[in-house]
Amino acid sequence: MRTYRTAIFVNGCFWHGHDVVVPQLSGCNLVVNSDCCKIPTTNREFWLAKIRRNQERDQRNYALLRDNGWQVVVIWECQLKTAVIEHTMREVEVKLNDNLLSLYKRRTPKPYREEQGQIQTAAEDDI
Numbered sequence: 714m715r716t717y718r719t720a721i722f723v724n725g726c727f728w729h730g731h732d733v734v735v736p737q738l739s740g741c742n743l744v745v746n747s748d749c750c751k752i753p754t755t756n757r758e759f760w761l762a763k764i765r766r767n768q769e770r771d772q773r774n775y776a777l778l779r780d781n782g783w784q785v786v787v788i789w790e791c792q793l794k795t796a797v798i799e800h801t802m803r804e805v806e807v808k809l810n811d812n813l814l815s816l817y818k819r820r821t822p823k824p825y826r827e828e829q830g831q832i833q834t835a836a837e838d839d840i
């Protein structure tokens with residue numbers, strides 16, 4: 714959303730590993746599943762590598778956007794379920810308004826400066 718200088722990502726919980734702790738080294742089995750993302754037990758190494766790559770790419774993309782002055786909002790698939798979608802949309806609305814306001818930060822006014830030797834008056838007094 715260009716007006717808000719905000720990029721909104723809607724991420725699938727499984728593909729982007731929502732709240733999953735994926736180890737950086739293959740062979741490590743310290744995977745922590747979350748309520749909405751469970752790493753399959755079959756082809757486990759494949760899925761771990763796939764989700765780890767997706768998470769790393771997400772972080773690179775978010776950093777690039779932030780470096781270029783954009784805000785990033787991530788909405789997870791599980792946040793779009795009927796029971797919580799209204800709450801999610803309110804959070805997004807608040808974030809967008811906050812981002813918009815931050816684009817119009819109060820500027821410090823420049824002090825008035827007279828040119829040296831010139832006195833400017835608003836009215837002449839020689840009637």
Ligand SMILES: [Zn+2]
Nearest residue numbers: 726731749791
């Ligand atoms: Zn989720």
